[in-house]
Amino acid sequence: MRGRGVLALVGLLALFMLSGCARAPGTGLKVGVLVPLTGPFASQGQPMQQSLQLAVEELNRAGGVLGRPVELVFGDSKGTADATRSEALRLIQREKVKVLLGAYLSEETMAAAEVAAENRVLLMVPVAATNELNERVASQYDKYKYVFRTSYNIDQWAGLMGGFIADAGVSSYAFVGTNIRWNKELAQALRNCLAGSGIAPVYEEFYSPKEPALEPIVVALKGKDPGVVVLGDPGQQSINLVKKARDLGLNVPLFSVGGALGDERVARTLPAGGPLYFQAAAWDRTSEEARRFFSAYQEKYGYHPAGYADILSRDALFVLAQAVNKAGSLDVPRLIQTLEQGEFRAACGVYRFDRSHQARWGKGEGLEGMVVEWKDGRGEARWPRM
């Protein structure tokens, strides 16, 4: 009786191992994705995760990578560098992923870059904007050559926003952000960018993300009468600030970096007033691929994505998949060389990387972004004019 039990156990074990063996060759590219699924930035992690799931379905329907399916394994970066580091290590060492993709915050991404460099694993950065990443790749190429960023960095972001402000024909602007590092860097970069056009800030303030007194900011803005107010905070306080601005009769154009104010469900609840714009990486009319993505996302999840963390994450995976197909293997040095030298078409445009492994965003570079205006709860592309 006992012998039969042992035999059955051995049989089960063998079956389990065989099924594992049978599955292994089926997976071509295993990507470890680092996104904040819990914590204060989960609101941005969710669209990243959802759009990547859509992307992997699309890729696998089209035959996957090198003829084999792509698999995503998610790690929760929780909005902290520590959690990102430990999740990146888990994905590499236990899940045996070939490539990392993420994260959301710059702090998280810098931690992921360290892990990727130490373990010689490719890292695709889809959202974080800090310039420090480019500086590291440029100054310590041998160590950080594994890191590629598909999204725009702070200087490029300021360039995209500055282009719209300059074309709007205003003579002054105001910048209101939250007192975190990248917001201050963005304000500085925007100031530098617009100095050439003779457009200067008449008001530049940063509030505490904890409990900002927003009414006094709006009262001060009314006194300064800027041509446009740039809202640097992508978080929930930007929603509160727009509500206060409209309530207190500040009807000058408001121009957000995106994030919370790129959400159509929020836009529908905002009080009427002057124009409200936001910066997006892409919108429906950017390309046929972008239109298909927005349509599929809306159909599956029931709302229009903001055109930032969502579509940029999707594009990062598509650029990677194209690079693997072009390289013909998952060999890391060959992949690096392919990414450095190639051109990759995705929803936001054509991706090409400079020597600091930064995708080239800007006028005439193939990746120009889009300024969208909310009109009666619907987003309408406004700039660049096509």
Add this chain to the structure above:
Amino acid sequence: MEQELQLALSGLLAGFTYALVAVGLTLVFGIMRVVNLSHGAFFALGAFVTYGVVQWGGGSFLALPVVFLLSLLLGMGLERWVLRPVRRHHAVVAIVTLAVAIFMEQVFQLVWGPDYHSIPRELPLVRFMGTAVDLQQIVAALVAVALLLVLFGLLRTKIGMAVRLVAQDAEGAALVGIDVPRVQTVVFGVACGLAAVAGNLTAFAHSIYPAMGRVPLVMSLAVVIFGGLGNVHAALVAGLILGLVASGVSFYVSPEWSYVTMLLVIAVGLLTRPSGLLGRVGRRD
């Protein structure tokens, strides 16, 4: 002049919200000698239920009784079945209430998702002496004041006397026949209800998201400490002062300094008046 009037009005209205959240917290401390770290989560619950009612086609004011009753019952249940068994150790109670707050945040995320939500205003803005007067905020402040008046009135009735007795000496109150555990359960429920009502009243002005209760919790803790632990009247005064300070510093100095200055005012207040804003400093004769 218009600017100053606008700032004063905004500061006062913000102060009423701080006070409404803080009064519940200080009431619980006064009666039970515990710091309820799930208080902010009840604020968020109020906002989320309001959001849910608005999504279903109802108004935010219609949601008010639903919010209060739901939070009252949840609070009473929490006190009766979760906190009472561990109440002997204050530190354990604080940790348990923190765990409850985290649990509630996760539930909000599961039910409503991690996104930021928002609801539109229902009452218009009117112009008065050159300033924009927010009727919805005025109504919210009036409801807050009415609730606080009812609360202060109740504390002067026979039932209120029992509550005050429990606050002063729970053992003595038990000796004269007051059902102390029942008083504590009801007061805890009412406090949770007040926090949720504050969440309902301000839901139109803020974004609604799972962790939205954390800042009101910190702010109300600050107000309670500034006013004097357990002193309900002082919580109201402290809330108004801090609202005005935040508004003034943000305009005249810099928005970056408003939060820090508020904490600084609290620190200075505690150094100069250790028993709280309206407390009497004991003399050692």
